[in-house]
Amino acid sequence: MLVLRFLLRNVFRHKLRTFLTITGIMIAILSFGLLRTVISAWYAGVEASSSSRLVTRNSISIIFYLPLSYKEKIRQVDGVKQISYGNWFGGIYIDEKNFIPNFIVEPKTYLDLYPEFVLTPEERAAFLRERKACIAGRKVAAKYGWKVGDTITLRGTIFPGNWELVLRGIYSGKFKTTDESQLLFRWDYVNESLRKNYPLRADNVGFYVIGVTHPDLASSVAVAIDQNFRNSIAETITETEKAFQMGFVSMSDAIIMAIQLVSFVVIVIILVVVANTMAMTVRERMAEYAIFKTLGFQRWRIAALIFGESLMLTLLGCAAGIALTYPVSKAFGAAMGTFFPVFNVARETIYMDIASGLVVGILAALIPAWRTVNISIAEALRKTG
């Protein structure tokens, strides 16, 4: 207890310096936490995807389609329980700045395959009934102030024209990781118009989503599907939804790497600041430590005092930083809205915060402690700042 009081007294001996250092640590921990959360938000799509769902797409790349006729052929493969299909629509709502992920899907099977999109039975029935119906996630509906019954017009980039939709449901996510920012509407609505205006482009599907009877079967089903279409006009690639999402994320891994790197740089910067504070503190108190030594205190006790002070300093800042991480990331998540549909502070992030606080505390005290322990009493007494 006495030691703790001693440490506290020491920490607050230089109020201004302590305040500055703690503020520095707080900011560093806060930004570290935020950067980590940005990275995990990047992987949110991967987290939310299920490994018992498969995605089949054209093997050339995602911009090429598969014929609708593949649906029945895929259904015949052993282990396939349920199949749905859709396209990336890529429509623009009013302005390009309003990025809303929007897909056209076969409504009934898609909702069956994605039980995490929770709709009331009436909303679901309306979506299945009405050709122009669409459903939107809770977040995106809140952002643009949409209410059930509103008309939403999308400007097609891939499918030319203006597309009028009626909002028939607002879904909420079953899990914390579910993406609540999507806009889904009906594949047959678009296809019907394509048949009329661009007959060559009709009856094409961007991706098939397949539910398998048992997750263990996923890889063998995937192989069987691809085997089916080998050497056909449209060869396929089938992979688990997780791997499919991962493919997207890994395309921008340079950016993720950079953010990761930068999140460590901020820790190094704060390490340098704390080390500086400790170096100064210890230098000023060299004479005191010399007196301790004369009184017969062992080396490890003196070292422990320095380490303890440094740790107390960093952990105070760390606690303040963690406390701030939650409200700030909430505000940031709300501001970035549609860029990061899921923006939650992971528990691992907090553990990493604490770990980096400890590491900084120990490393910062290393050189000063080593100096103090090894200096001779006479020399230490002679030092004055």
Place this chain on the structure above:
Amino acid sequence: MKLPLAYSYRNLLTRRLTTLFTTLGMALVVFVFAAILMLAEGLKKTLVETGSYDNVVVIRKASNSEVQSGIERQQASIVETQPEIASGLNGRPFLAKELVVLINLPKRGSNRPSLVVIRGIDENSMALRPQVQLIEGRMPRAGSSEIIAGTSIAKRFRGGGVGEQLRFSMRDWTVVGIFDAGNTGYNSEIWGDADLLMQAFRRPVYSSIIFKLRESSAFEAVKTRIESDPRLTCEVRRETKYYADQSEMMAKFLRILGMSLTVIFSIGAIIGAMITMYASVANRTAEIGTLRSLGFHRRSILAAFVIEALFLGLIGGCIGLFFAAFLQFFTVSTVNFQTFSELAFRFTLTAGIALQSLAFALGMGLVGGLLPAIRAARMNIVEALRTS
């Protein structure tokens, strides 16, 4: 009476460890600051050089990019007849009808697939882009499954080198040449015969039409005519604008990320400088008292400490910039969110960025040192002398 400059920098030398830590902190911040500016500059340079001002891109209305666009042959022929198009080979219009699609190709080493642009070209494509030069091998023969690859593709993708083969759309394609396009985005593309690629991909439409203007000022006229033609559903943009629009989101993302990081980091470094300078003032209270009693003005004391802080910043800035300069050897390749295709660009250091970084470092030193310097200057002589 002014204090000599040496007073300021020798003070830094006496406290080496502290000086080292403080400058290191600043150096890291300047490094990040410079790196972000260099990245943004690299992206901008790549885009600016990719397009040329007198070239015009025609794509389908509202399709945003060549990949999403589709122009039917019939429509392409109408565009071809516009009088504002410069004449090229044999008096024919200096225009290229191109096909642009994305394909998955595995990278060398990691074997991970990434999306790559394949551009179906015609005879004018190369000439329309003077920055593109064939550096190895030869051009593909029309009607044969031969392709040429950009340097970035040849280096980073499996089967991209001369003599190697790539397999896509049920065919093997032989790479017969490598082209270098300087700093431009074409380096991450593969080029082949447009008509053959249309067959192979079963996409019977062009993606875009590129032509050179006879006269730069004719742009407005041709834009109005094409966009109001009822037979066409096309959009006309200058090539420079087209490429800038393509990576607007990317540029914005880099800018926001960069600015927020720099602000946060610089707070850390400023705090570091402040701690150092406050300590430096506190340790020298008696010394400051002596200087004042010798007749040095408050102003000179203020100046001496501010200069000391500026030195800290300058050293940090130089170290940071020195290391940032090495970043120029790196190329960043990432996916452009807007087009989903590979985009490779280099960190680019310009004199402007170097100056900005140094100014930023000095600014951090100034902000960190000002308050402590004011405290030093406002000290009461008698009280200062009394402390030992």
